[in-house]
Amino acid sequence: MTFGLIIIGDEILSGRRHDKHMAKVIELLAARGHALAWARYIGDERPQITAALKDALASGDIVFSCGGIGATPDDHTRQCAAAASGRPLALHPEAKRLIEERMRDVAIEQGVPFEPDRADNVHRLNMGVFPEGAELIPNPYNKIPGFSLGDVHFVPGFPVMAHPMIEWLLDHRYGHLKPVAHAERALYVKGSMEATLTPLMEHIEATFAGVRVFSLPSVDHPQRGRHIELGVKGEPASVDAAFVALQAGLRALPSVEFGTE
Structure with missing residues (x-):
C-alpha cells in the first residue's frame, strides 16, 4: 500500500517551528521495508484542511495526519475530519474515560482534588470529540488518544506523542504488510x-x-x-x-x- 503524510499547522509554514515529522516517518517506514510516497503541508485553514482530508480518505492510501487535534481555537483537524468524512462529531466514550483518567492523574501529581465538573476539565473533554465511528490510537505519553478513520490516522503535532503513535499503527495495524522490495x-x-x-x-x-x-x-x-x-x-x-x-x-x-x- 502507499503511505502518505499530512502535516498541519501555521507554525510550520511560518518557520516558528521546524517540521520533525517527515524525516521520522521516513525512518519508521524504512525500518519496516516501506517508503513514504507523498507529503502535504497545510496551514490552519479549515477549507484547505478539509479538502486535503477528503483527498486522503478517497485515496485508499495509508495516511498519517499530524497536528490540530487539540481543543484550542487554532485546532481544526477534528472538525475538518468530520466534514471530510460526512460524519457528525461526538464524544467518544473510551476517549472520555482516558481523558478523565489523565486529568485524575494530574490532580494526584499536583496534590489537589479531581474536579471533573470544573470548566477547564469539561473543556478538555473536547479532545475526545471525534467523527462518529472513529477508532482510537493509544497515546503512551499522556493517554489522550488520537483517532483513525479507516486508513487515515490523526495524531497530535507534538513529535514526542505523534511518533510513538505512528510506530504503534505501523506495528499493530500494518505489521502484516510485506516489505516492498527496493x-x-x-x-x-x-x-x-x-x-x-x-x-x-x-x-x-x-x-x-x-x-x-x-x-x-x-x-x-x-x-x-x-x-x-x-x-x-x-x-x-x-x-x-x-x-x-x-x-x-x-x-x-x-x-x-x-x-x-
Missing part, C-alpha cells in the same frame, strides 16, 4: 549536462521494467564540485542490470567522467 544504485558524473544525459535516462527506463532513473545535479559541492549524481532505483532484480547498462551508456559519451566515489 534497490538503489548511483554514481557521480562530471563533464556532462542533464540535457545530454536525458536520452540515456529515457532509454534505461524504457528498457528495464520497474526501474526509475534519478538525476541530482550539484553546482557547488565542497568536495566534488560541479557534478551530477545519477542513479537507478526500483525492483532489485532489474536494478543491477540497469546500472550496468547506465555505465555502458556513459562510457559511450565523449568527455564524460564517472565513478562511485
Whole structure:
C-alpha cells in the first residue's frame, strides 16, 4: 500500500517551528521495508484542511495526519475530519474515560482534588470529540488518544506523542504488510549536462521494467564540485542490470567522467 503524510499547522509554514515529522516517518517506514510516497503541508485553514482530508480518505492510501487535534481555537483537524468524512462529531466514550483518567492523574501529581465538573476539565473533554465511528490510537505519553478513520490516522503535532503513535499503527495495524522490495544504485558524473544525459535516462527506463532513473545535479559541492549524481532505483532484480547498462551508456559519451566515489 502507499503511505502518505499530512502535516498541519501555521507554525510550520511560518518557520516558528521546524517540521520533525517527515524525516521520522521516513525512518519508521524504512525500518519496516516501506517508503513514504507523498507529503502535504497545510496551514490552519479549515477549507484547505478539509479538502486535503477528503483527498486522503478517497485515496485508499495509508495516511498519517499530524497536528490540530487539540481543543484550542487554532485546532481544526477534528472538525475538518468530520466534514471530510460526512460524519457528525461526538464524544467518544473510551476517549472520555482516558481523558478523565489523565486529568485524575494530574490532580494526584499536583496534590489537589479531581474536579471533573470544573470548566477547564469539561473543556478538555473536547479532545475526545471525534467523527462518529472513529477508532482510537493509544497515546503512551499522556493517554489522550488520537483517532483513525479507516486508513487515515490523526495524531497530535507534538513529535514526542505523534511518533510513538505512528510506530504503534505501523506495528499493530500494518505489521502484516510485506516489505516492498527496493534497490538503489548511483554514481557521480562530471563533464556532462542533464540535457545530454536525458536520452540515456529515457532509454534505461524504457528498457528495464520497474526501474526509475534519478538525476541530482550539484553546482557547488565542497568536495566534488560541479557534478551530477545519477542513479537507478526500483525492483532489485532489474536494478543491477540497469546500472550496468547506465555505465555502458556513459562510457559511450565523449568527455564524460564517472565513478562511485
